[in-house]
Amino acid sequence: MALLSKKDANLILDPLADNNPITIQVLGICSALAITAELKASVVMSISVLFVMGLGNVVISLLRNLIPSKIRIIVQLIVIAALVIIVDQVLKAFAYELSKTLSVFVGLIITNCIIMGRFEAFALGNGPWRSFLDGIGNAFGYGIILIIVGFLRELLGSGTLFGIPVLGDPIAKTGLYAFGYENNGFMIIPPAALIVVGVLIWIQRAQNKSLIEEA
Amino acid sequence: MLEHLELFFKSIFIDNMVFAVFLGMCSYLAVSKKVATAVGLGAAVIFVLTVTVPLNWLLDQYILQEGALTWLGPEFADYDLSFLSFILFIATIATMVQLVEIVVEKFSPALYNSLGIFLPLIAVNCAILGGSLFMQAREISSFALALNYGFSSGIGWFLAILAIAAIREKIRYSAVPAPLRGLGITFIITGLMGIGFQSFGGMLTGDNEPPAAEEVVETIAPVDLKELTQDQTETEKDQETEETNKDLVLNP
Numbered sequence: 001m002a003l004l005s006k007k008d009a010n011l012i013l014d015p016l017a018d019n020n021p022i023t024i025q026v027l028g029i030c031s032a033l034a035i036t037a038e039l040k041a042s043v044v045m046s047i048s049v050l051f052v053m054g055l056g057n058v059v060i061s062l063l064r065n066l067i068p069s070k071i072r073i074i075v076q077l078i079v080i081a082a083l084v085i086i087v088d089q090v091l092k093a094f095a096y097e098l099s100k101t102l103s104v105f106v107g108l109i110i111t112n113c114i115i116m117g118r119f120e121a122f123a124l125g126n127g128p129w130r131s132f133l134d135g136i137g138n139a140f141g142y143g144i145i146l147i148i149v150g151f152l153r154e155l156l157g158s159g160t161l162f163g164i165p166v167l168g169d170p171i172a173k174t175g176l177y178a179f180g181y182e183n184n185g186f187m188i189i190p191p192a193a194l195i196v197v198g199v200l201i202w203i204q205r206a207q208n209k210s211l212i213e214e215a
Numbered sequence: 216m217l218e219h220l221e222l223f224f225k226s227i228f229i230d231n232m233v234f235a236v237f238l239g240m241c242s243y244l245a246v247s248k249k250v251a252t253a254v255g256l257g258a259a260v261i262f263v264l265t266v267t268v269p270l271n272w273l274l275d276q277y278i279l280q281e282g283a284l285t286w287l288g289p290e291f292a293d294y295d296l297s298f299l300s301f302i303l304f305i306a307t308i309a310t311m312v313q314l315v316e317i318v319v320e321k322f323s324p325a326l327y328n329s330l331g332i333f334l335p336l337i338a339v340n341c342a343i344l345g346g347s348l349f350m351q352a353r354e355i356s357s358f359a360l361a362l363n364y365g366f367s368s369g370i371g372w373f374l375a376i377l378a379i380a381a382i383r384e385k386i387r388y389s390a391v392p393a394p395l396r397g398l399g400i401t402f403i404i405t406g407l408m409g410i411g412f413q414s415f416g417g418m419l420t421g422d423n424e425p426p427a428a429e430e431v432v433e434t435i436a437p438v439d440l441k442e443l444t445q446d447q448t449e450t451e452k453d454q455e456t457e458e459t460n461k462d463l464v465l466n467p
Contacts, residue, residue: 073338074309108348190235193237194237211394
């Protein structure tokens with residue numbers, strides 16, 4: 001890539017698969033599971049996290065030499081909280097129904113460990129541009145899992161994508177339903193998200209043996 | 216009294232922090248390899264939730280809510296500062312955690328050694344902020360109820376991490392497929408436990424309940440969960456009625 005050096009490009013590409021925040025670093029699970037019953041909510045959540053992480057990483061990186069290390073956690077929380085308030089207010093103004101579906105989980109972006117984790121691990125020791133790349137890279141890695149889980153759960157659970165029926169009409173028995181296919185109501189309940197993510201981890205580690213944990 | 220008991224059991228079992236709303240999953244997954252450490256973290260979570268939820272309830276009632284500032288004078292009645300709740304809640308939590316850490320270190324070094332290392336972790340545990348945000352979203356009506364809610368949610372979280380730590384200690388001796396080892400199998404077990412906990416959902420919706428109590432149940436249920444289950448039951452109902460219709464047609 002001409003725009004980015006190879007090292008910088010890796011900052012964005014690594015978190016997408018081999019260093020994925022959810023399946024490998026195990027950060028930011030809470031919100032990833034709770035709101036993935038619908039694809040739309042997953043996409044909005046990913047965009048919100050992208051915004052907060054990209055900007056937050058830059059702000060922390062700019063302030064990194066000014067923050068006394070003893071109170072850095074509080075400073076980081078305040079920066080994130082301020083950004084999350086912006087996201088929350090924007091959602092309330094332009095997508096009120098959706099912000100109700102997400103309910104407290106927008107607020108919980110504040111304690112999304114992935115953001116704090118990247119602040120601690122990266123932004124405190126690197127310049128603003130690289131921190132920004134790291135932030136959006138990790139947010140993409142987070143978003144990709146959210147969208148996969150949201151896609152599977154909505155498709156198998158309700159037979160819709162973004163609320164649009166794609167498998168036919170379950171009531172009128174058209175499309176796939178004409179052959180006796182049924183929606184799996186199990187996919188809609190919250191614990192199904194855990195099982196879907198568990199299976200994703202299984203697939204990823206079966207593909208890449210170096211990620212397998214020691215017994 | 217009944218209200219308190221109901222909230223207590225509801226927060227522990229039906230709206231369990233881990234199994235129903237997935238709060239505090241990060242530390243739940245990271246610190247559940249041994250029962251002893253899980254107990255330490257669980258105790259710290261109960262403690263911090265019991266302190267911060269009522270504290271944030273006071274903040275919410277007397278500073279943040281629309282019209283909450285009337286005690287300053289009638290000209291403040293129109294102020295609505297609820298958009299500040301995230302920042303104030305998290306600041307309260309972070310300061311409380313630091314304060315608790317300092318106090319515990321000073322007065323009980325033994326407790327500090329067993330609990331202390333987990334306290335900084337807790338400031339960013341979603342269960343703590345989630346407790347306060349749910350307290351606000353469900354409009355818990357009194358200080359005592361907020362105290363109860365914080366305490367019982369903490370117990371629910373404690374039970375969850377204790378259970379998974381015990382299972383993980385045992386599962387080390389099982390032949391788990393290599394790619395599932397560790398994280399993967401923990402996710403799947405948690406999912407299965409969550410399905411088990413779903414069955415508590417019917418606990419408080421028996422026939423003997425007076426209608427007023429049912430209303431409380433309605434307002435307390437988390438928004439997303441409620442909508443989803445409603446959708447589900449609606450589609451189920453549709454399918455059922457359709458099946459009966461089909462039967463009628465087939466067997467007149």
